[in-house]
Amino acid sequence: MFLENKYRTHTCEMLSENDIGKTVRVAGWVENIRDHGGIKFIDLRDHYGYVQITFQKNEGLLEGVNKECAVTIGGTVIKRAEGTYNDKISTGTIEIVAESLEVLGKVTVEQLPFEVPTSTETKEDIRLKYRYLDLRNKRMHNNIVLRSQVISFLRSKMTEMGFLEIQTPILSTSSPEGARDYLIPSRKHHGKFYALPQAPQIFKQLLMVSGFDKYFQIAPCFRDEDARADRSPGEFYQLDFEMAFATQEDVFANAEEVLSAVFEKFGGKPVSPAPFKRIPYAESMLKYGTDKPDLRNPLIITELSDLFVDSDFKPFANKCVRGIRVPGMASQSKGFFEKMEAFAKEIGMKGLGYVKVDESFKYLGPIDKFLNDEQREELKNRCALEVGDVLYFIADNKKMAPKFAGQIRTEVAKRMDMIDYDRYEMCFIVDFPMYEEDEETGKTIFTHNPFSMPQGGLEALKTKNPLDILAYQYDIVCNGVELSSGAVRNHDLEIMIKAFEIAGYTEQDVAEKFGALYNAFQYGAPPHAGMAPGVDRMIMLLTGDESIREVIAFPMNSNAQDLLLGAPTEVTEQQLREVHIKVRQKPTV
16 A cells, blocks of 8 residues: 655556546656657656656646656546557556646756666666666666565575574674685774675674574675676675584575575576586586586587597697587588687687588598597597587696686587576586695695585595595586585584694694684584575576676676775875874885
8 A cells, every 4th residue: 555645646556547537646757758749748757667647738837847857746547549558568558647747856967877768778887877877777676676575585585494584793804715805994903904704604603603503694795806797896795594403415405495486486487496406516527617507508518538648639639638519510601610719719729629420420520530430439429429410629738628618618509599598407516625736836725615524524634635535515506607605514623623734724823813613613513504695696697687786786896996986985194094094105117
């Protein structure tokens, strides 16, 4: 029910043919002013929708009215002439004959920076500078409404599932691990700093030690990192949750329930049924060339390195060689193959070899002359080749070949229109390696989250090659977008000390750098696990937008600047003195 006030008796969307003959008052913004043979019309827009206003004998009411000014209009609801219906809006069969109009908010500039109905076609920096206008655009407005509805649904669903919402601090301490912190100087404690939390990681683990069973929050996270299409610089929000006395499968079951529910309610297309696929990290890197696979893409990468050991074909000899079978591609034009090779060179490859399979099952292409009969037969069997297929070859070192293969897999599927965009395909990536070798120093370092439980526990840490140890770490991926990472936490102090020792930390280092957990784990810490799906990315997938900034009300630009308010800005000398800061002069080149 809408409560009347002096500006409106109805919202624009509320009006229907049931209101014909009624005297009403509406308020909103003037989206358009049209003149049809002496009769003028306004398209009025408010938060809820649109309604057409007609000025038949009282055009004087429009004096001083221009696009995007805020107005209140009184008049009588009538039915439109049948040939003038507008089926694009819910009020398309009615209009209001204006009897009064008052301008509530003037537009005093000579020209708008852009037309609101087409604002999304404008350069992004201009849109962000005038974000309050950009958000009047119907699609942008609906994105923010959807964001609110999704967050409200997530809260309700998590509460229904038995989770308790608890807020953790925003002013925290700097973390020696992860991305760069945002530091905040302390006024009261000279030379010391707070940090904005990169995630509530430590606090939510301490909540589990504190005896809470299931925690969640819609958590703001702050990281001083560069922007990407699916990553906002500065801050983002995640559905952060943690569970005590829980295993990896317990976390998966809860993640499947809440994510299935939100994508089914708001997505408008099928969601892969639970349980979601579990794909080991090593398998994902081999088959898809990434740990964020888009399973809507049917193409699979095949390991071929063993076929080219000591090969006479030098580009493949003793290299990491991967193959991608593309069904039915042999009939594509020469130009298609040339464009794919050009793409390969753009991403850093030296070339892109391939063979076509003709009707007599002979291989056509420059690579064939370097193959013997045994290799041809093995390629046929291993890659399940059929007549009309193309087999692409990607060869490079062990680090780059999987990456290149993943990029070629994605690009050729797009160009061949193989990706099914009409569904959400979810999977868990599991069994991440606990450690890796630092390329510069050769030292053993943590691959992912240092607070994860190693598979095999203390025995694995003591007896196995660190590079062979897997962790109870996992990501959830939807349509090639990483929604979340998570882990079974290392709650055992002895295991934690040994895990950090392998990465070059002493027990004293652990006690100093991670003192809260080090101390808390001496007081009966329960096994616990959790994850944190990204809210911004979730909504980006639901709207189908390619940039995360389209689903955030007031985002920074790609250069980490707030163009609306002007942040970051200089501050006064007095403000700097209060927090004991002196700004060094920027060095000259």
